[in-house]
Amino acid sequence: MPSRSLPASDRILRHILAxxxxxxxxxxxxxxxxxxxxxxxxxxxxxxxxxxxxLPPMTFVDGSDTDALAGMDIxxxxxxxxxxxxxxxxxxxDFEGLFPSLSAQRCGMVISGVLRQAGRLRNYDAVPxxxxxxxxxxxxxxxxxxEMADLSGQTVAVQSGTSYAAQIERENDRLRAAGRPPxxxxxxxxxxxxxQQVLIGRVHAFVSQDVELxxxxxxxxxxxxxxxxxxxxxFHQFAVYIRKNAHDDALLQKAIDTxxxxxxxxxxxxQWGISGDHQSVFTxxxxxxxxxxxxxxxALFSAAFLKGAALTLVIAVLSHLTAIVISIPMAMKLNGRDxxxxxxxxxxxxxxxxxxxxxxxxxxxxxxxxxxxIFREGWFTPFLATWLSLSINESAYQVEINRAALRxxxxxxxxxxxxxxxxxxxxxxxxxFPQALRIALPPTIxxxxxxxxxxxxxxxxxxxxxxxxxxxxxxxxxxxxxYYAAALVYYLxxxxxxxxxxxxxxxxxxxxxxxxASADAA
Amino acid sequence: MQHSTAPxxxxxxxxRGLSKFYKDYLALDRIDLDIRKGEKxxxxxxxxxxxxxxxxxxxxxxxxxxxxxxxxxxxxDDRTDLAALRGAVGMVFQNYNLFPHLSxxxxxxxxxxxxxxxxxxxAEATARRYLSQVGIAEQAxxxxxxxxxxxxxxxxxxxxxxxxxxxxxxxxxxxALDPESISGIVGIMRDLAEQGITTICVTHEMGFAxxxxxxxxxxxxxxxxxxxxxxxxxTAPRTDRAQAFLAxxxxx
Ligand SMILES: Nc1ncnc2c1ncn2[C@@H]1O[C@H](COP(=O)(O)OP(=O)(O)OP(=O)(O)O)[C@@H](O)[C@H]1O
Ligand SMILES: [Mg+2]
Numbered sequence: 001m002p003s004r005s006l007p008a009s010d011r012i013l014r015h016i017l018a019x020x021x022x023x024x025x026x027x028x029x030x031x032x033x034x035x036x037x038x039x040x041x042x043x044x045x046x047x048x049x050x051x052x053x054x055l056p057p058m059t060f061v062d063g064s065d066t067d068a069l070a071g072m073d074i075x076x077x078x079x080x081x082x083x084x085x086x087x088x089x090x091x092x093x094d095f096e097g098l099f100p101s102l103s104a105q106r107c108g109m110v111i112s113g114v115l116r117q118a119g120r121l122r123n124y125d126a127v128p129x130x131x132x133x134x135x136x137x138x139x140x141x142x143x144x145x146x147e148m149a150d151l152s153g154q155t156v157a158v159q160s161g162t163s164y165a166a167q168i169e170r171e172n173d174r175l176r177a178a179g180r181p182p183x184x185x186x187x188x189x190x191x192x193x194x195x196q197q198v199l200i201g202r203v204h205a206f207v208s209q210d211v212e213l214x215x216x217x218x219x220x221x222x223x224x225x226x227x228x229x230x231x232x233x234x235f236h237q238f239a240v241y242i243r244k245n246a247h248d249d250a251l252l253q254k255a256i257d258t259x260x261x262x263x264x265x266x267x268x269x270x271q272w273g274i275s276g277d278h279q280s281v282f283t284x285x286x287x288x289x290x291x292x293x294x295x296x297x298x299a300l301f302s303a304a305f306l307k308g309a310a311l312t313l314v315i316a317v318l319s320h321l322t323a324i325v326i327s328i329p330m331a332m333k334l335n336g337r338d339x340x341x342x343x344x345x346x347x348x349x350x351x352x353x354x355x356x357x358x359x360x361x362x363x364x365x366x367x368x369x370x371x372x373x374i375f376r377e378g379w380f381t382p383f384l385a386t387w388l389s390l391s392i393n394e395s396a397y398q399v400e401i402n403r404a405a406l407r408x409x410x411x412x413x414x415x416x417x418x419x420x421x422x423x424x425x426x427x428x429x430x431x432x433f434p435q436a437l438r439i440a441l442p443p444t445i446x447x448x449x450x451x452x453x454x455x456x457x458x459x460x461x462x463x464x465x466x467x468x469x470x471x472x473x474x475x476x477x478x479x480x481x482x483y484y485a486a487a488l489v490y491y492l493x494x495x496x497x498x499x500x501x502x503x504x505x506x507x508x509x510x511x512x513x514x515x516x517a518s519a520d521a522a
Numbered sequence: 523m524q525h526s527t528a529p530x531x532x533x534x535x536x537x538r539g540l541s542k543f544y545k546d547y548l549a550l551d552r553i554d555l556d557i558r559k560g561e562k563x564x565x566x567x568x569x570x571x572x573x574x575x576x577x578x579x580x581x582x583x584x585x586x587x588x589x590x591x592x593x594x595x596x597x598x599d600d601r602t603d604l605a606a607l608r609g610a611v612g613m614v615f616q617n618y619n620l621f622p623h624l625s626x627x628x629x630x631x632x633x634x635x636x637x638x639x640x641x642x643x644x645a646e647a648t649a650r651r652y653l654s655q656v657g658i659a660e661q662a663x664x665x666x667x668x669x670x671x672x673x674x675x676x677x678x679x680x681x682x683x684x685x686x687x688x689x690x691x692x693x694x695x696x697x698a699l700d701p702e703s704i705s706g707i708v709g710i711m712r713d714l715a716e717q718g719i720t721t722i723c724v725t726h727e728m729g730f731a732x733x734x735x736x737x738x739x740x741x742x743x744x745x746x747x748x749x750x751x752x753x754x755x756x757t758a759p760r761t762d763r764a765q766a767f768l769a770x771x772x773x774x
Contacts, residue, residue, distance in 0.1 A: 416619035418583050420633035420685060421608035430632060434623045511623045511665040 038084055039248040041108030047081040047088050050107035052095040054190045054475035057215035057272040058113035061472045072272045073111040083255050093462030096161040100366035105376045109242045116239035117163050125249040127256050128237035136228040138205040145228040153181040154204035157197040160187035164207040192475040211274045295479050299486035308469030309490040315386055316452040323394035331402030352396035358457050364389040365461035386458040405440035438509045445502045449495050531595035534559045534720050539589035549575045551744040560718045564731045567741035573724040577691045581611040605637050612682030616694040618674040620666040626677050627662040630684045652680040656710050672703025692723040740764045
């Protein structure tokens with residue numbers, strides 16, 4: 001039954017259906033919401049959604065365009081927006097970023113294959129929209145289990161940020177109490193990596209929701225099997241999460257009830273091949289080939305990868321340039337006489353070199369809006385946040401390079417420039433900086449190359465840079481090797497380009513090397 | 523000591539009670555001195571006696587703390603236009619301090635273009651003239667690292683001359699050179715003096731001090747102890763410390 005994935009014709013049909021539903025929502029007065037009935041998280045005609053599109057068939061990217069979100073959750077969000085007569089503005093990010101972003105009022109709701117769970121209800125309201133069940137999946141041929149305790153001593157993978165980890169911890173408490181070895185847990189940032197651990201045999205099994213497996217069976221068919229479907233009350237329903245607000249909760253409940261009553265939710269589920277029949281899963285399909293050259297080249301020249309690589313390059317260059325510009329006066333001040341400013345700068349450098357870059361990104365994106373509401377407005381994009389955060393972070397490293405380079409310039413140079421009547425600015429511009437540049441260049445390029453790779457951290461705050469694009473594509477297709485290889489090609493190409501640039505610039509420093517200078521003159 | 527308390531506005535340089543402190547340390551102790559136009563003065567004294575500090579006060583690379591410094595009748599203090607002062611008073615260092623990232627020609631044209639706003643072509647024509655005067659016209663396109671010490675010091679002198687100074691301060695210009703290069707530099711310095719440029723030179727180079735200098739200024743512990751023509755200073759030093767200094771010089 002719905003255990004097959006959709007052919008292309010169905011996909012077109014699906015789009016037409018979505019359009020029809022949309023038209024219906026506008027046309028049918030019964031489905032119309034009055035303006036005063038709008039929930040508080042809808043602003044300025046916009047319904048903002050936070051989602052992590054690496055979880056097909058709930059939320060994922062369909063095709064190679066990273067902006068083309070698809071899935072049951074996306075359809076539901078679109079339908080809700082239509083219901084309230086507003087535009088849907090989706091924002092994608094890492095799973096761990098979803099709830100912090102909801103708290104930071106960066107979005108009005110989270111629909112991202114998140115289960116309704118008691119623990120989360122303390123801080124958020126959740127309205128269920130789809131039934132589900134937990135499954136434990138292992139490689140084909142693994143014997144079926146009777147209960148979770150049978151996993152004692154085995155390694156199990158789950159997606160980090162999900163509540164499976166907490167659930168397994170509870171099982172482990174029971175196991176320990178019974179004097180048995182606990183289940184060993186490994187957590188990965190994306191669902192596809194979780195599955196991959198089973199495929200490559202690193203872990204015994206993974207824990208997921210049944211609906212996901214329906215979708216994945218084409219990729220996984222014949223390779224894995226469900227070994228247990230434990231009955232956890234906390235894992236029965238997918239829910240829409242919003243910030244705590246009784247009024248909003250009631251309105252959302254009403255909207256979902258209406259859609260359920262009209263059979264629309266069931267239609268969406270059917271459309272995405274979501275059904276409650278475990279047994280029919282994984283009976284057919286063929287294993288994917290080892291390395292698909294066409295996929296690799298397709299990814300390499302895809303618009304998504306080009307865009308991702310361009311974003312990585314632009315954010316790295318911009319951040320480093322900003323860092324250089326702010327770190328030069330900082331270095332001059334730090335090399336100068338003792339003062340309050342100098343001590344404050346020392347403090348700044350210590351903090352931003354000390355704290356992990358990832359933490360700084362998360363802080364600027366998720367914590368800053370709590371102190372300054374202006375940072376939760378639309379203009380403060382993931383791009384700006386990454387730029388700000390990486391510039392500040394990088395300046396703390398660059399300042400040390402600058403200090404050393406400036407110190408290495410012979411003080412006699414300043415004396416000579418002074419004696420010739422040059423101003424301080426002229427002396428820096430024409431005498432000190434050109435000489436300091438030669439000393440600073442190699443470590444600066446080194447820093448830049450490292451920064452280019454650090455940009456991949458920005459996927460946690462939803463910047464669609466190269467690695468984020470790669471992960472989204474892997475989640476969709478499960479072709480790890482091809483997409484990783486394409487990303488690698490881009491990173492290497494960028495790094496080699498900058499190493500080449502360094503060589504070119506260094507050629508201008510012949511003045512520092514007697515032999516080269518003479519060879520050049522000859 | 524030999525002067526009345528008022529500075530002499532007709533002298534090229536007139537100094538009265540010039541003192542300088544580094545924190546608590548008295549580096550220059552009430553120096554009085556008048557220098558005529560075109561005069562060649564050599565400053566002698568043991569290491570640490572304040573010779574460098576003294577000549578650096580003359581172009582205000584080191585500001586003095588008290589006393590009066592007058593150049594061509596104008597008082598030099600914190601209101602003085604430094605660019606103009608340093609144009610009038612050039613300086614040459616023991617370690618040349620050429621700009622290593624610039625060619626010989628660019629070393630000579632940088633300050634005239636930046637400070638004086640002279641056009642590139644004019645600045646280069648002037649630079650080439652002075653480079654040939656100091657005998658290294660053919661090195662104009664090289665970088666300092668490609669030149670010998672003597673050649674570098676010639677560039678440094680040409681660089682100072684490009685600002686057309688009336689006074690040039692030399693701080694041990696030959697101390698890092700071999701004897702052959704020394705005689706070349708000394709020759710150039712003599713030529714400058716003949717062109718009427720006032721020369722104040724800190725040096726241990728006895729040839730220049732004995733045969734070319736008009737007067738010797740002997741310093742010790744920040745103070746000027748003797749001012750005398752060379753024959754008088756070298757044959758009959760009046761102070762014990764000058765005698766001890768000369769004895770030391772001869773032994774080495
Ligand atoms: N920037 C400074 N800060 C503190 N003390 C200084 C500074 N420059 C010079 N001095 C001190 O002032 C005194 C005079 O120094 P100066 O360099 O003028 O001596 P000098 O006669 O030129 O010696 P030498 O023959 O070794 O070059 C020395 O004791 C020196 O340590
Ligand atoms: Mg000295």
